[in-house]
Amino acid sequence: MANWIPHWLHRLSSPPTFYRFAGKVRPWCFWLAVVTALVGLYGGLVMAPPDYQQGDVFRIIYIHVPSAWMSLFIYATMAVAAFIALVWRIKLAEVVIVQSAPLGAAFTFITLVTGSIWGEPTWGTWWTWGARLTSELVLLFLYLGVIGLYHAFEDRRQGARAAGFLAIIGAINLPIVHYSVQWWNTLHQGTTVRLFGPSTIDPRMLWPLLVMALATHLYWAASLLGRMRTDLVDLEGGKQWVRELPQVKGRASQ
């Protein structure tokens, strides 16, 4: 391991330490996600005014857009973890790749289905082969490819590295998804929420969207930490620290 990596980070990347850490942090992330989602949903479904063109169907935005952001964000974290796993061979980074993929696929699936449900009343069609929709569908296939490639190997660490390689190559799709509404003329609307510069959306509609984005990020943390804990127990089942977990040792000797 490179010596510029802080000591605590090095310690945290050891499976037993990470297992305990994740077990403590996960419930906080989960319940904070539930509370922020309740606030965001109240703001989005009750307080925000109906859209002047779309009426109340625009309220699908509060799950569609945060899910779409998550589908890209999770892929980016997966690709970064893949880079770390391939360069430094850190086992925990391999676990991040493998456990990010199903979570990212879930958010991509939600994005596609809710977008389709939104498209029918507003565009008059469930699906078009526009740039945004097609590239998001490719993103789903990339996630499924990462999952499939991992399971195609007998040796799980080898599988994780192969999956990581695909994750890095597939990252080329991220800017394509993001800029698809600018590069191509699509039915899908352009960007109205910007990190830099003014957003072209009513503030009463905007704040619940940002709160929902926070909620989905918190949920991502909770879900990923939980998934990684489970995977660590699976991968390290024969090791001493797993055998000494109270749920294993405490009850087996009874």
Next chain:
Amino acid sequence: MSLQSFLAMGGYAGYVWSAYAVFFVVLLIDYLAPVVRHRQLLRQLRARLARQQARQARRPTADPKPQTD
């Protein structure tokens, strides 16, 4: 605003609520699947440890090295 008009979603109830249902059902499955798997793994490990202890009780001289299948 009445509950009824809230649920009606300006005539788009079917679209809005089915989209929200997809969101919550998919995330619920995502959350529960690893929890179920975790319990299953811990149960298997307990059983394996109990078997090893039983084996050692029968043959105290046997190699106590943990098995890694």
